[in-house]
Amino acid sequence: MGVGRALRSLSRSWYVCRITCLSLFYQEFMSWSYVLDTLLEPWFRLGDYGTQALGPLFVLTVVSLNALVVGIAYLVGLPYYWRKNTQLALGKDLGFGPGLVVVGQWFFVNMVFHFYRAWSLSPGSPPTTGQSLPQVSSICKKCIAPKPPRTHHCSVCQRCHLCMDHHCPWLDNCVGFFNHRHFFLYMVFTVLGCLFLMVFGLEVMLEALITANPTIPVVNFWNNCPISTRSLVIFEAFLTSGCFLILGGLTLWHARLIHRGETSIEAHLNRSETRRLAVDGRVYRNPYDFSPYYNWCLFLGMIDGRGWRHVLLPSTHLPYGTGLEFDSIYSCDIPWNFPRVQNQPKRVPMKLA
Numbered sequence: 001m002g003v004g005r006a007l008r009s010l011s012r013s014w015y016v017c018r019i020t021c022l023s024l025f026y027q028e029f030m031s032w033s034y035v036l037d038t039l040l041e042p043w044f045r046l047g048d049y050g051t052q053a054l055g056p057l058f059v060l061t062v063v064s065l066n067a068l069v070v071g072i073a074y075l076v077g078l079p080y081y082w083r084k085n086t087q088l089a090l091g092k093d094l095g096f097g098p099g100l101v102v103v104g105q106w107f108f109v110n111m112v113f114h115f116y117r118a119w120s121l122s123p124g125s126p127p128t129t130g131q132s133l134p135q136v137s138s139i140c141k142k143c144i145a146p147k148p149p150r151t152h153h154c155s156v157c158q159r160c161h162l163c164m165d166h167h168c169p170w171l172d173n174c175v176g177f178f179n180h181r182h183f184f185l186y187m188v189f190t191v192l193g194c195l196f197l198m199v200f201g202l203e204v205m206l207e208a209l210i211t212a213n214p215t216i217p218v219v220n221f222w223n224n225c226p227i228s229t230r231s232l233v234i235f236e237a238f239l240t241s242g243c244f245l246i247l248g249g250l251t252l253w254h255a256r257l258i259h260r261g262e263t264s265i266e267a268h269l270n271r272s273e274t275r276r277l278a279v280d281g282r283v284y285r286n287p288y289d290f291s292p293y294y295n296w297c298l299f300l301g302m303i304d305g306r307g308w309r310h311v312l313l314p315s316t317h318l319p320y321g322t323g324l325e326f327d328s329i330y331s332c333d334i335p336w337n338f339p340r341v342q343n344q345p346k347r348v349p350m351k352l353a
């Protein structure tokens, strides 16, 4: 009897304990993925702190690699073509256009300009001074503040950013509303610059590797310098082809997103929304997809009279709007002034409303 009573008492105590714990920690959304998220949170935090701390080092790496590639092109490639074919280097009497020197400079100036702008410009954050927001989509759980549409919290910067695309460790900055165009154009000009060096550097590399007595200029940094011109050319080929492949893939991925009128974060959200609505037989439509033509015009800022000159040459123009509110295919009150749009009223997205 004594043992039975003790067991019943123990069972009751366990029941009370269990109920108390459940009442204190009950979570309606408890699932294995939630538990996994919670367990991995410290590791994500560690990764975020690491990215933040190493940010300046990443930027220094990018700048150094760019400087190395351009430096070798100037030390080896330019003197090679200058000696061999000055007309090609300068573009004289060729009907070829501006010549290798000017084309190379054009890539280089654009690269430096867009990298500097993407690195130094803030992507933009919601106001923190109690200013009322024209549009609010939700509340940020980290900042405990309202979020405008397309705004997301960056756990590395530890703040919300307007129209956030992603946190770029190589820029030590978030890519968002105000610097997204510079980020993308930096990649485009870098990839094109690499292609340019690969095409015109092939002859230099073959000369350096195959020819018994290469005519490539000798680079001698100091007496008995251990770095040979041949190793500089191989290093250049390795860097440009690697950069062309990796950055080229990333550029294509971002071009696809811009084409569809979405950011990297929205691509995931839109995909899951498409799947969710498909279960009920409904079709999800991205509210910021104004068709590829208008998506590119908006992204590149080719509105209000601006054209290709503002894309092909360095331009500091800011994106359309404030980043705090966005027109959608359901509102569509964009004051289009781009000449081609005015001439083709049928394609104005007002029709989509």
Ligand SMILES: [Zn+2]
Binding pocket: 140, 141, 142, 143, 144, 152, 153, 154, 158, 159, 160
């Ligand atoms: Zn936030």
Ligand SMILES: [Zn+2]
Binding pocket: 154, 155, 156, 157, 158, 166, 167, 168, 173, 174
């Ligand atoms: Zn960030």
